Amino acid sequence: xxxxxxxxxxxxxxxxxxxxxxxxxxxxxxxxxxxxxxxxxxxxxxxxxxxxxxxxxxxxxxxxxxxxxxxxxxxxxxxxxxxxxxxxxxxxxxxxxxxxxxxxxxxxxxxxxxxxxxxxxxxxxxxxxxxxxxxxxxxxxxxxxxxxxxxxxxxxxxxxxxxxxxxxxxxxxxxxxxxxxxxxxxxxxxxxxxxxxxxx
Numbered sequence: 001x002x003x004x005x006x007x008x009x010x011x012x013x014x015x016x017x018x019x020x021x022x023x024x025x026x027x028x029x030x031x032x033x034x035x036x037x038x039x040x041x042x043x044x045x046x047x048x049x050x051x052x053x054x055x056x057x058x059x060x061x062x063x064x065x066x067x068x069x070x071x072x073x074x075x076x077x078x079x080x081x082x083x084x085x086x087x088x089x090x091x092x093x094x095x096x097x098x099x100x101x102x103x104x105x106x107x108x109x110x111x112x113x114x115x116x117x118x119x120x121x122x123x124x125x126x127x128x129x130x131x132x133x134x135x136x137x138x139x140x141x142x143x144x145x146x147x148x149x150x151x152x153x154x155x156x157x158x159x160x161x162x163x164x165x166x167x168x169x170x171x172x173x174x175x176x177x178x179x180x181x182x183x184x185x186x187x188x189x190x191x192x193x194x195x196x197x198x199x200x
Contacts, residue, residue, distance in 0.1 A: 002061075003031030003160040004073040004147075005047040006126050007168070008135045011154030016045040020168050025049050027164040031075075037061045039071045044128045044135060048073040065105050066094055069131045074101040075160055076123030076145045084118060101125075108136070126158060150199045162199060171199070 005024040007016055018040055025036050025047045032049035039046045039062040048061035062071045078084075081100035084107065089095070093106040100121070107115035108127055113136055122144035127136040137158060139147045149158040152170040159165045166173055174197045179189045192200040 002075040003028035003049040003164070004075050004124065004126055005049075005159040005164050006073065006135075006157070007045045008156040009043045009154065010151070010156060012043070013154050016040050016042070018045070021045045021047045023167040024159055024164040027167045028159065028161050031160060035060055037073075039064075039073075039128070041130065043130075043133060044071075046071060046073045046126055046128060048075075061101060063097065063099065063101050063105065065109065066096075070105050070108065070127060070129055072101060072105050072125055072127045074104065074123065074125040076121055076125070076140065078103060078119055078121040078123060080118075080120040113138075124160060148194065148199055152198070162194060162196060165199060166196075172197070174198075 005021060009016060018038065021038055028049050035050040037048045037060055046062050050061055062073050064071045078100035081103040084103050088106040091110065095102055104115060104125060107118055116138050122140045124139040124145035124147035129136065137147060137149065139145055146160055147158060148162050148165055149156060150165060150171055155170065157165055157168050157171060165171045175195055176193065176197045179193045179195050182189045183195065189195060194200065
């Protein structure tokens with residue numbers, strides 16, 4: 001079980017704060033105590049708390065592509081990554097690790113956001129495409145690996161757990177009365193709502 005956090009600066013009004021990302025990572029330390037990694041530029045900050053399972057020595061995250069234009073943080077497991085890799089290598093992709101995470105980067109280079117159609121597994125990831133200035137967030141179809149997000153003060157903020165979002169000072173813990181009513185009526189919130197206002 002790993003965890004991811006991050007921020008996308010939508011308006012370029014506020015700089016990405018490394019200290020805030022570190023606080024967010026601290027809230028999910030239990031999800032991945034083996035390694036903490038950050039990627040920051042003017043528009044995005046990505047963080048990962050890693051539990052080392054695949055490629056113990058070389059799978060540190062965030063992982064970038066050969067040109068440094070794509071960066072990914074990933075939580076989960078891709079069951080068919082071993083089968084996908086030879087096809088990508090035959091198309092000229094060079095791998096620096098033996099991880100399932102890096103396979104996603106090369107799938108994105110080949111297929112764009114349709115890359116998720118090739119993935120068999122349980123996952124949540126954030127992939128930053130610096131050339132297109134695009135952040136691609138995805139999770140598995142059943143939501144086995146959680147991914148929460150909110151938009152506050154010109155920033156998209158995301159994390160594997162809500163308490164990591166709440167570590168960002170822009171995010172409040174105001175309860176959503178509609179969702180609370182759903183919880184008391186149906187025993188759970190109706191997707192995509194959570195118990196907190198504006199956090200999906």
